[in-house]
Amino acid sequence: MFTPEDLDLFAEKGIDVHTVEEQLASFKSGFPFLRILSSASVGNGILSLDEQQTQYYLDLWEGYLKDNHKVVKFVPASGAASRMFKDLFAFLSADYSEPQTDFEKKFFNSIEHFAFYSDLDEACLKNEGKSITDLIESGNYKAVVSNLLEAKGLNYGSLPKGLLKFHRYATNNRTAMEEHLTEGALYAASSDGEVNIHFTVSHEHLADFKALVAKKKADYERRYGVRYHISFSEQKPSTDTIAVDANNEPFRENGRPLFRPGGHGALIENLNDIDAEIIFVKNIDNVVPDRLKEPTVRFKKIIGGVLVSLQTEINRYITMLKSGKYTIDDLREMIQFLHKKLFVRNEETKHLEDAELALYLLRKLNRPIRVCGMVRNSGEPGGGPFIAYN
Template identity: 60%
Template sequence: MITPQDKELLAKKGISESQIAGQLSCFVKGFPYLKLDAAASAEKGILVLDTHEQKEYLTAWERYINEDRTIVKFVPASGAASRMFKDLFEFLGAEYDEPVKAFEKDFFAHIAYFAFYEDLNAACLKNEKQDISALIASGNYKAVVANLLNEVGLNYGSLPKGLLKFHNYKEGARTPMEEHLVEGALYASAKAGKANVHFTVSTEHRALFEELVAQKVKMYSEKYKVEYHISFSEQKPSTDTIAADMENKPFRSEDGKLLFRPGGHGALIENLNDLVADVVFIKNIDNVVPDNLKGDTILYKKLIAGVLVSLQEQAFKYLKLLDSGKYTAEQIREIIQFVQKKLYCKNPDTKDLEDVDLVLYLKNKLNRPMRVCGMVKNVGEPGGGPFLAYNPDGTISLQILESSQIDMNDVKSKEMFENGTHFNPVDLVCAVRDYKGHKFDLTKFVDPATGFISYKSKNGKDLKALELPGLWNGAMSNWNTVFVEVSLSTFNPVKTVNDLLREQHQNKD
């Protein structure tokens, strides 16, 4: 039953009653598992480039950016850093006062190696009248952690990762946001020397991001000889999803209001769709390294971009040929081979299609957004992986899947997941215009059947939450997708604060 108060809230968010009905039906029906054909590997579906191919693709990218192109680096940066500090929050609430667990001991033993050390020391002096060394010597470890995490100190427990100091340099520490600005200059700037970097941020932290950009952009612009165009967007209220109770009815808070939750990173397909660009790089905010280790990152970003623009150029040629109507049977066979062997989209029924239907099928598959995704060798990190999966139209194509999308009760599917050779580090480059130069409407290429349901609670009451199809999962399900093996050295996420102590985040210069 939708009340007048509900209608007012829906209007404010830009959500229709039919959307609510559709979301509630998802709680009832659930989401189907995807049928797998195989785990993608170097033998099946993942390109491993030799030296000659690398040279060709690097040349292709340099040629592409020397034309009048708009390149954008898109960085999801709204995530809070609270999970980074889970172990330290637990230490603050523990009955003991000195480090006991290995994580706690490691943190304090190497505390001077963190890029935020000087700021933390200043906060301790201001609030505790003692520096870090003195507090540790007197056994007051929790005061140090409190000054790191709480609002009275650095407030790192509530800030987004993008604003935390990650890496030390002679000229001062850098945040992940700054490292992405540097990356934008090094591999995503076009002919005119413009570096377009777009961050998706939370409403509450947008001003802090804008303030940091205002402070730093001139310095990086002069250092890397680029003209920055930095923009921000927030997840749209219209992409929030309704929560349900355990009987699949709308969850209401104690004051009777409907409860909505953010729809997950899949909601960002709307933000991506709003960009005006030819090519978009996508990378997570925390996967950055200091300058002395950026070489591999730059190399492989340019490589996958070269693969993208080379495939796009060929796809455009085929589309124009099909439009002309002047093609031979041999050329049609060539296009089929391109779709199957280069774009890894296979249709078991191709041989049975009549000529007109075959051409329509090929046009449909070629005229889609395209992405090339870097894949690293699997080292046991949690998260999604590359697969060949069946699509609703019966075709088989490359997809990035999360464990929630795979039926782990099916022996073969579980085996494919567990024995996968590669892992998705969220390393994408996307072509978002069609062969006539028009922007694709990316929302039309989402597979709505690839969302998932999670279980949460609110004020002690259990609820179900609906996650939209993930940005690089179901939200891009109907794109042309190609996987390329990239070096593991390009994947250096920061999941916990102690990850910053790894060699990859300690600047040796």
């Protein structure tokens, strides 16, 4: 099935031929559904906090930051913006020249409210000799869209979301990447003002991200009184997935098998390369303007406090297990901790001997903790702050 040239391509990417064969087999046989045991609820994967507990975790997080532990904000930022503009691409290629769909009409009626409006206006003046207003008044709507999406203008149709202007402010407009710089300063800065942020980006846009950081970093450091340590990595080619045709056979482009980047799960390897005690993970486009940041910052801190609390208990149990100084009651307490705090259950533990149970607990407790947060409006029935574990 594969030629020597194909095998050379696999080796170049760091992908074993057996991995490619397994991917093809999975496409042909299908992927099994995940077996769901039960729905998440309070006490079963979800922790509901009252105000006193909330303040406890907030204080715990602030105390943790004062001890200058290494915290990293990890941002997957390689996502392209092309899907954001699919309706505008459709308009460009349509056989009509004026807005017809509800989306198209709303876009042009609201265009001055977009954060990129001023930049787009400059591009239109440069390339068309007319402002956005003049182009619209003359019915040349497609020129506006062309300057937004194509390389002659802002090139937003080919850029990653992290480099797009997302939000408008009184004095400046921010890209999604800049919003993450702001967030990092608000909930992940150590007591001496150190903020660590890591972006995963595509190779072709690495230079653009670095250029934007070089341009903006000092401004945000002055604004928030912090020092940023910003690093980048690229999604590894070894995590790519082979593309297939309608018959689930390798799709070829110019005679070579075509590979597509893996999803966010492929970034686990990048995540594993990060040396930090706590890592906050958040997608590049999951940002809000400053007027809406308070709940985000508050609950990120609460999540951090929950993590610190859990890690403290885990460290105590691991020390106990490694020393061998524990009782059967201690082991039972640890099992309850797994069940009620980490929501890890294994019915087979009841059949294990004490020594086997201790080894099992040590393996489970030595794994990274993952916590995700959900904010629920406290005005809703049963509402209040929620933290969800997975």
